[in-house]
Amino acid sequence: xxxxxxxxxxxxxxxxxxxxxxxxxxxxxxxxxxxxxxxxxxxxxxxxxxxxxxxxxxxxxxxxxxxxxxxxxxxxxxxxxxxxxxxxxxxxxxxxxxxxxxxxxxxxxxxxxxxxxxxxxxxxxxxxxxxxxxxxxxxxxxxxxxxxxxxxxxxxxxxxxxxxxxxxxxxxxxxxxxxxxxxxxxxxxxxxxxxxxxxxxxxxxxxxxxxxxxxxxxxxxxxxxxxxxxxxxxxxxxxxxxxxxxxxxxxxxxxxxxxxxxxxxxxxxxxxxxxxxxxxxxxxxxxxxxxxxxxxxxxxxxxxxxxxxxxxxxxxxxxxxxxxxxxxxxxxxxxxxxxxxxxxxxxxxxx
Amino acid sequence: xxxxxxxxxxxxxxxxxxxxxxxxxxxxxxxxxxxxxxxxxxxxxxxxxxxxxxxxxxxxxxxxxxxxxxxxxxxxxx
Numbered sequence: 001x002x003x004x005x006x007x008x009x010x011x012x013x014x015x016x017x018x019x020x021x022x023x024x025x026x027x028x029x030x031x032x033x034x035x036x037x038x039x040x041x042x043x044x045x046x047x048x049x050x051x052x053x054x055x056x057x058x059x060x061x062x063x064x065x066x067x068x069x070x071x072x073x074x075x076x077x078x079x080x081x082x083x084x085x086x087x088x089x090x091x092x093x094x095x096x097x098x099x100x101x102x103x104x105x106x107x108x109x110x111x112x113x114x115x116x117x118x119x120x121x122x123x124x125x126x127x128x129x130x131x132x133x134x135x136x137x138x139x140x141x142x143x144x145x146x147x148x149x150x151x152x153x154x155x156x157x158x159x160x161x162x163x164x165x166x167x168x169x170x171x172x173x174x175x176x177x178x179x180x181x182x183x184x185x186x187x188x189x190x191x192x193x194x195x196x197x198x199x200x201x202x203x204x205x206x207x208x209x210x211x212x213x214x215x216x217x218x219x220x221x222x223x224x225x226x227x228x229x230x231x232x233x234x235x236x237x238x239x240x241x242x243x244x245x246x247x248x249x250x251x252x253x254x255x256x257x258x259x260x261x262x263x264x265x266x267x268x269x270x271x272x273x274x275x276x277x278x279x280x281x282x283x284x285x286x287x288x289x290x291x292x293x294x295x296x297x298x299x300x301x302x303x304x305x306x307x308x309x310x311x312x313x314x315x316x317x318x319x320x321x322x323x324x325x326x327x328x329x330x331x332x333x334x335x336x337x338x339x340x341x342x343x344x345x346x347x348x349x350x351x
Numbered sequence: 352x353x354x355x356x357x358x359x360x361x362x363x364x365x366x367x368x369x370x371x372x373x374x375x376x377x378x379x380x381x382x383x384x385x386x387x388x389x390x391x392x393x394x395x396x397x398x399x400x401x402x403x404x405x406x407x408x409x410x411x412x413x414x415x416x417x418x419x420x421x422x423x424x425x426x427x428x429x
Binding site for chain 1: 366384389390391392394395398399404406
């Protein structure tokens with residue numbers, strides 16, 4: 001069971017970068033008026049950011065990292081580890097984290113590697129980095145997360161196209177013997193592998209002549225085997241069943257009462273799912289559950305740090321008890337709870 | 352919650368259905384504004400009120416509001 005506690009690690013800062021270009025849900029040509037109203041009300045997305053062809057996830061993460069390093073006045077030579085969590089890497093190989101090590105001007109003494117996770121990826125990344133820093137053998141780490149999900153959706157697929165936005169975020173973490181304990185609960189269920197999937201292009205199904213053929217899956221849903229498919233009901237049921245249970249187990253393990261938590265920062269999946277999770281947890285104070293989905297859509301692993309950038313910039317300077325929960329593709333889900341202290345949140349970067 | 356209250360509450364989840372239009376024997380798929388989004392809304396409603404999860408199969412195997420009600424009740428007692 002991956003319930004664990006990690007000592008001696010602080011989150012020092014968070015920065016988020018999004019493309020300037022906005023797409024408005026009201027302009028989506030494949031929604032009827034009633035579908036549009038229902039989508040905006042239930043899913044909660046009115047606009048989102050879409051990166052142009054020449055901008056990749058690593059570009060968004062690069063700008064977030066540069067800004068954060070500057071705002072923290074960190075010396076690049078001191079960064080010992082760089083982890084890039086994404087499902088839209090620059091290439092099959094080499095790993096994007098290594099490319100970013102060089103592009104950011106980090107030392108060759110930096111360890112750098114990629115992690116292929118989506119919506120749960122921020123919490124997994126925090127856990128990985130925290131466990132590397134905890135011993136004090138290495139002192140500073142940069143966790144870069146995000147996705148260019150809009151690359152993988154087809155405009156005639158109503159079940160995916162209006163949902164996703166692009167974003168990249170950087171989180172600075174540091175060895176700190178005075179840090180309070182970070183508690184994690186990380187889970188996986190590969191029986192849900194088909195719920196969110198891109199079928200072709202990997203080593204299981206390599207690209208073939210019909211990979212890019214657009215097929216009508218059902219009315220309102222057209223896509224190719226290279227596009228993202230998403231089963232809303234399966235994901236919803238997964239989230240209803242697992243997310244609040246995972247959080248309750250974490251809180252019992254950490255001996256933290258729900259009432260002690262100042263902010264519940266959830267992955268921004270869709271408002272209906274998130275509100276259902278909130279109600280299951282019996283969190284009634286809406287100010288404790290910030291949202292960024294309305295303006296940015298579902299931004300995959302970037303959604304938790306992006307929500308912090310948008311809403312908790314000044315709050316995280318103070319000591320607060322914070323809970324993060326990420327859940328989705330895999331299925332993979334994870335939560336963590338910790339006391340924040342003096343986290344520097346950079347202003348949102350738009351490129 | 353009896354079947355009539357259940358029907359009334361489900362009706363309340365729909366944006367553009369006049370009150371009193373739906374009955375237990377209404378085929379919910381034939382409601383004009385029905386879409387896959389409403390499947391999620393019905394699942395959320397059932398989860399919140401009965402702590403029961405409707406699967407994709409449950410919905411596939413049901414036609415009327417009464418069908419859903421029966422599935423919810425059987426899951427609730429099992």
